[in-house]
Amino acid sequence: MIDFAFFVEIIPTLLSGLPLTLQLAGSSIAIGFVLALLLALARQGNHWMLVRPIRSFVAVFRGTPLLVQIFLIYYGLGQFRPSLQAAGLWWLFREPYWCAIIALSLNTAAYGSEILRGAIQAVPRGLIEAASALGMSRFLTLRLVVLPLALRQAIPSYSNEIILMIKGTSLASIITLMEVTGIAQGLISQTYRAVEVFVAAGAIYLTINFTIISALNALETWLTPYRVRA
Template sequence: MPDFPFIFDTMGKLLAALPTTLELFILSISVGGVLACFITWARISPYKLLSLPARGYIFVFRGSPLLIQMFLVYYGLGQFAVVRHSIFWPVLREPFVCAVLGLALCTAGYTAEILRGGLIAVPAQQIEAARACGMSGLLLLRRVIAPIAIRQALPAYSTEIILMMKSTALASLVTVWEVTGVAQRIISQTYRAMDVFLCAAAIYLVLNFVLVKLTGGLEYYLTPHLRARPTSLSAGLRPLPPPAAGDASHG
């Protein structure tokens, strides 16, 4: 029989750590998204002085494990005297800030490639047509390129943000007490790993379900031309009326 009092008590403790998990997720996605925009701009630049460092950044952060990246940020930055004596050290020595920085740097590499793929998918004919109408610069980006690129990149980016939600669990390894960190602390006190981890998994399932619905709703809003039109479909399948007697074909 399940120990419901223990499960309810565990769920309450894990939910108390939920704001930390959400804060980790929102900050890392936001910082990583802004950084990814600059990396994408450099990646598609025709100048090698910009494109080569961007390619190197993407290669490093996509090719190495996130756990190692987070350990390098948390344990490695303090080994440099210039960092320890800088004005940023009071912030960078905080585990929460290191966790956000590690997650943001990692997701920026993946997001940059997703954005680049969305930009490549913009049809050249539509850009040429917009320029023929007199659009240029920011207006062309805002009215044509950005909406199409976002629609193309959104399915892949939705997967990335779900992965980032699950990756917040790694912050517990740098002493950030989010949902997984609290779950490990409860297990060390009670030795009931199955019950505790099932409660933690249920919380992540609900969070990812909400993210899937939100991204699905955004994709539905951004693609009105792909929505089903049942009235038009039913009208197209409606049988034709029988021909009049005088309209019979020859034969």
């Protein structure tokens, strides 16, 4: 019933898209994390000039589908080539690769900033007061007290976000990038064996995600040794 020979045949082809999938996911998770952290910190300041635009940015990117964002950034902005060229940005928006990374990074930055904001707020007030009583500067408090605690607290929620991003890269096939899902679609058009191809591709994503979850769980355990039961 199950044709193992066929799986053996298609898996190497599908894996040839893995580097692109991992590149897209890796770059956008990294860029998105830096942006998310900056946004979360900027919102701590409570200045309306900073808070309002950030809140709108977060609301827009969390309130619309990633697919719309990718299409808008790729095909939508493609219409404005003269203006983008004048601004010296066309080289960036010309390439589907960069458009995908921009869309994925902005999307994960919006979700990530909310996760990090919650985690920063969850740092006990007393610890921050203690730091200032010790004469630590705001920056030093942030670096030595607030961020280490907040980042550790954010790991479980942030690992969900990372999984969502890995899954999100599958949408890049829609703007001509041949990552794992794109290659899977190509294979189907050649073999017309949709079920087998999608099962194989699904197994690849599951493996990536399972590895990431295990790694992040291990990281969390390592960072919170006192919570481990004897």
